[in-house]
Structures are given as C-alpha cells and as structure tokens.
Amino acid sequence: MRRLFPVTDQTPTETPEEGAGPGAGGPAGSGAPSVGGPVGSDALVPREWTLAELAAAYAYPETAPGEPRAWLRANMVSTLDGAAQHEGRSHPISSAADMRVFGTLRALADVVVVGAETVRQEGYRPARDRAEFAAARKAAGQGPAPAVAVVTASLELDFSLPLFTSPLVPTLILTGAAAAPDRVAAAERAGAVVLVAGEGMGVEPARAVRALAERGHTRLLTEGGPRLLGQLVAAEVLDELCLTTAPMLTAGDAQRIAGGPSVTVPRRFELLSLLEEDGFLFGRYRRP
DSSP states (O other): OEEEESOOTTSOOOOOOTTOOSOOSOOSOSSOOOOOSOOSGGGGSOOOOOHHHHHHHTOOOOOOTTOOOOEEEEEEEEETTOOSOBTTBSGGGOOHHHHHHHHHHHHHOSEEEEEHHHHHHHTOOOOOOOHHHHHHHHHTTOOSSOEEEEEOSSOOOOTTSHHHHSOSSOOEEEEOTTSOHHHHHHHHHTTOEEEEOOSSSSOOHHHHHHHHHHTTOOEEEEOOOHHHHHHHHHTTOOOEEEEEEESOOOOTTOOOSSOSSOOSSOOOOEEEEEEEETTEEEEEEEOO
C-alpha cells in the first residue's frame, strides 16, 4: 500500500504512536475527516500497511463535544469500465488489499447498512469480532462488532441464516410502516430488531439514518447494493464514498455502484485521499 494523495515534499512522515490501537479517530460528526496514516516521501514506498495505519487513514470525522451526528459512508468496488459486480457478486473484482480495507471499515463502524437483495446475493453473514480492534472499539464505546441493518420493504428474508440466528449483536431490519405484519412478526421471532423508517412499504433514507442514530449508531457504513446506494445518493444523505477501483475490464451489462433514477444535478464530492496497492486504487471522497 502507498499513499498517492495527499503527499507534499513539506509534509513530514507520520507513523502511528507505539501501542496505539487500530481504531484511531473520534466518533462521527460534522468536522473534517482525518486522512491519517503515513504521509511524506515514505508513503510512496509500497509496503503492507498495519491495521492501525489503515484505521487512521479511514477514521471517522471527529465531532465537537455534545454535538454528535450520524456520518454515513459507503464502501464500494468498481472495475475500470464501471462494473460493480461480475456474475452477480463483487468478490471476483476484489483483492486482498480491498478485503483489508473492507474489514477495517467494518471494524470502525457502529452498524453496516445493506439492501435485502445484496444480503441474498452475497450470502451475508453477521459481522465478527476481531481481536485486533477489540481495545479500540471498547474505548470508542462500541460493541464487539458492528450490527448489520437490512433495508427491506417486503421482509422476504431467510430468517434461518446465521445473520439472524447467530449474530454477536442483534441484526436490525429497516422497513416501512406498511410492512406485512406476519413478516415483521417472523423477523422478531428470529431475534431481529425491526425499526420503522418510512410511512409506506419502503424505507425513507433520511428516516433510516435518524432511526439508527436514535439507537446510538452514529458511525454508519453501507455496502450497497447499487439500488440502495442510488437511493441514498438521491436523498442526499451520503456523506462519504470509499471507492476501490479494480484494474479490470469486464464488459457485459453488470450494474454500476449506484442505480435507480438519476439526480437532477450531479453531486460533486471532494477527494480526501488516494491509496494504491497492486494496481488497485482506494479513493476516499467526501460531500463538501
């Protein structure tokens, strides 16, 4: 891994303090995100970064005392020609470095927000606790692992899956007030916590963010899929995009990272940092 941006000749090389945990950074908020980790000339030398360095590079923004607010970031992967999947799954366009970033982003989050179709296609399992992040999560007031929050209108989910039968923390379901009562009851019998985040069948993105924040989940991470990410973009609730660009071409008709109706005016994001390993680019973009 090496940092391509930001790097200047005047920036001294920084390294994590000895003994620092991997979960550096404060809770989500309205301040500018940290872009920590190694900088300066040493950052251009390829090497495998420690988890502490990755966590510093992707730390959630710090917030002023008494003013916490939810910060929603997305983590997605795309090929050079814009494919977010190959044969229905993202794994074929991923890499070892991408999975390290994936694991770090999960370890920093309070909750992982995901669409029901992605749960079905990707075979989602509950987030696991990781010893490397245990001390940092405890210091940040977090549980042993992030909860998974499934966005679904129909609640047509297999409640016998490990996501519902054996999570470290209860799986959350975000749905609308008009959801079928029998499906809501089935979810609750399976141990899931159902949160209403919409007046009709569907979920309203802004209400979903508020519902999670009301439960103390302010460090939010979404892993898609494309339909959900498109809804979050259209509702202007996405604060940050962590995008892995895979040095691959797939052609075909695979989905992009965000789908659904287009926005009236393209949303401009600013580049915070750009990392590289083995040809894969790891960009971090923030809504101004």
